Structure formats: structure tokens, C-alpha cells
Amino acid sequence: MTESAVERLAAIRERIAQAASDSGRDPASVALVAVSKTFGPETIRPVIEAGARVFGENKVQEAAGKWPALREAFPDLELRLLGPLQSNKAREAVALFDVIESVDREKTAAAIAAEIAKGIGGQGCAPRLYVQVNIGREPQKAGIDPDEAAAFVARCREAHGLSIEGLMCIPPANEDPAPHFARLAALAREAGLSGISMGMSGDFAAAIAHGATSVRVGSAIFGARG
Ligand SMILES: *Cc1c(COP(=O)(O)O)cnc(C)c1O
Numbered sequence: 001m002t003e004s005a006v007e008r009l010a011a012i013r014e015r016i017a018q019a020a021s022d023s024g025r026d027p028a029s030v031a032l033v034a035v036s037k038t039f040g041p042e043t044i045r046p047v048i049e050a051g052a053r054v055f056g057e058n059k060v061q062e063a064a065g066k067w068p069a070l071r072e073a074f075p076d077l078e079l080r081l082l083g084p085l086q087s088n089k090a091r092e093a094v095a096l097f098d099v100i101e102s103v104d105r106e107k108t109a110a111a112i113a114a115e116i117a118k119g120i121g122g123q124g125c126a127p128r129l130y131v132q133v134n135i136g137r138e139p140q141k142a143g144i145d146p147d148e149a150a151a152f153v154a155r156c157r158e159a160h161g162l163s164i165e166g167l168m169c170i171p172p173a174n175e176d177p178a179p180h181f182a183r184l185a186a187l188a189r190e191a192g193l194s195g196i197s198m199g200m201s202g203d204f205a206a207a208i209a210h211g212a213t214s215v216r217v218g219s220a221i222f223g224a225r226g
Contacts, residue, residue, distance in 0.1 A: 004046070005043060005046060005047050005221055005222050005223065006046050006047060006049075006050045008220060008221050008222075008223075009034070009047055009050055009051075009052055009221050010050070012032065012204075012217055012220055012221055013032065015204075015205065016030055016032055016204065016208065016215065018205075019204070019205040019208040019209065020208055022205075022209070023208060023209045025208065029213060030208055030212060030213060030214065030215060031054055031213065031214040031215075032052065032054060032214075032215060032217060033054045033055065033056040033080055033082075033197075033214050033215065033216045033217070034047060034052045034054065034055050034056065034217060034218075034221050034222075035055070035056040035057075035058075035082065035200075035216050035217060035218030035221075035222075036055050036056070036057060036218070036222060037056070037057050037058045037059070037062065037082075037083075037218065037225070038062075038225045038226065039222050039225075040066065041066050041069065041070055043222060044066070044070065045070065047221065047222075048070065048074050048077065052221075053076060053077055053078060054077075054078045054079075054080065054214075055067075055077065055078070055079055055080065056079075056080045056081075056082045056101075056216050056218075057079065057080070057081060057082065057083070058081075058082055058083030059083055060081065060085070060089045060092050060093050060096065063079065063081070063096060063097070064092060064096055067079055067096065068096075078098045078099065079096065079097050079098050079099070080097060080098065080099040080100070080101055081093055081096075081097045081099070081100045081101060081102060082101050082102060082168075082216060083102060084102055084104075084142050085100060085102050085103070085108050085112075086108070087107045087108045087110070087111035088111075090108065090111035090112050090114070090115050091111075091115050091120055093112075093127075094112060094115040094116060094120050094121045094126075094127055095115075095120050095121050097127050098127055098128065099127055099128045099129070099130070099165075100112065100127045100128075100129050100130070101129075101130040101132065101168040101197055102130070102132045102142065102168070103129050103130065103131050103132065103156070103162075103164075104131065104132040104134075104142050104143050104144050105144075106152075106155065106159075106160075109155075109156045109160050109162055110159075110160055112127075112129070112160075112162065113160040113161055113162055116162075126163075128165045128195075129156070129162055129163070129164050129165060130164070130165060130166045130167060130168040130195060130197055131144060131149060131152060131153055131156070131164055131166075131167055131168070132144065132167075132168045132169065132170075133145075133146055133149050133167050133168070133169045133184060133187065134146070134169075135169040135170075135171055135180040135183060135184055136171055136172035136175065136180055138172055141170065143169065143170075146183060146187060149167065149187050149191065150187065150190060150191045153191045153193065154191075164191075164193060165193065165194065165195040166188060166193045166194060166195020166196055166197060166213065167184055167187055167188045167191070167193060167195070167196060167197070168197035168198065169181075169184045169197075169198050170200070171198075171203075177198075177199075177203045177206055177207070178206050178209075178210065180198075181198050181199070181203075181206060181207050181209075181210035181211075181212070182210050184196060184198055184210075185198075185210050185211040185212075188211075194213065195213050195214070196211050196212050196213045196214070197212070197213070197214045197215075197216065198210070198212045198215070199212045199215035199216065199217075200215070200216055200217060200218065201217050201218060201219045201220035201221075202220075204217055
């Protein structure tokens, strides 16, 4: 018998708590975002029943297909958008997600602000927002240049009236992530932001050691994606 997603979830929670206490942090200060992209409701449901409450998806369309029914069954879930957001999907994203972690251009910030103003997610209801930083300056990767992150956060605030909760990054695949995690944490501190979203299946312990307030774990819980 191979391990189930529920068993892997329990193991990941333990490793998160261990990594937190290893660096003198309160385990409760690190949120686990279970990344359920490509997996269907039949796989996700037992993980919810085992107590996971925060989930991450990469695509607005895919999330819109599977989450409304799950949210109805489990009203206290938190859903996060981790993948790129085109401004023409802002309306749907603001209506569906509690947190959008991939704000990385002004056009998208403006579109999100416009939908919030229209009350699209419910009056007075706005998703919490993270700015994605291209921490390794990779040409193929989304995100704001690290040197421009602070100015972009300020512009989101001043020009669009958006409140930014934190920064998110995905370090280069074949490098030691630690210096990138350290830099993202420093950038967040400098910008006065409390949220630091970094660390995935392969490197969440290092991210926690560098101050991650949320880690995004997919394959280590749900298994390999097809
Ligand atoms: C897919 C994805 C993850 C999860 O990756 P795993 O290596 O499967 O844990 C985390 N963050 C983002 C932005 C992703 O796209």
C-alpha cells in the first residue's frame, strides 16, 4: 500500500512544526497551503476532512470548476491563487479567492482594485494580496524584479488603494534556495509587510528557517502531478 494524501499531510504538518521549533519559531506562525492543482475533489476532500483548511490553486478556471461545491460543504476554507493572473480574469479571481499571491503588474493591480470597488466578492469583501517577486531574476518567470518590489508595493497602495499583505517567491529550480529566501524576507521587512510566502515540497524547511509565514506544499501531500 502506498501512503495516502491524508498520511502525507500528517507527516508534512509534523515536519513544519519541527522546522519551526528548530528555528525558535511558534509552529502556529507558519500556515500550510495545500497546493491541490490538477487534483480532483475526490482527492482533495479527505485532506479537508483531515483538517487542512488553506488550499492553493494555479488557474482561475480550474479552481472555479472544483471549489465552489467544496466551499459550500466546508464554509471555513481559505482558497489562494498562486498562478499568474491576467487582468481579464480579475473579476472571477476576486470573487473566488480569499488570497491572491501572484500580483506582479500594475494592470492586474488596477483590475483587482476595480473589481473590489464594484463589490464583486461581496460588499466590503476584498481578497488579501501578495506581490510575487522574481527573486532569481529568471527571464521566463513571473514576478516583480527584487529591486523594484518596494516601489511596486507602494504604488499598489498609493495609486490603487490596495493593501498588500506580503511577498511571494519561487526561487530558481537548480540553486540553493536559502539566499533567495533570505532576500525575500529582507524585502518584506523593508516594505513593512508581515506575510512571507515561500517554500514548496522540496524546500519548505529552509523557507521556515528564513521566516516563511506560509509554505505552499503540493506534491509532498497529493503525490506527483500527472
Ligand atoms: C505547484 C506550486 C507549488 C507546489 O509545488 P510542489 O513542489 O508540488 O510542492 C507551490 N507554489 C506554486 C506557485 C506552485 O505553482
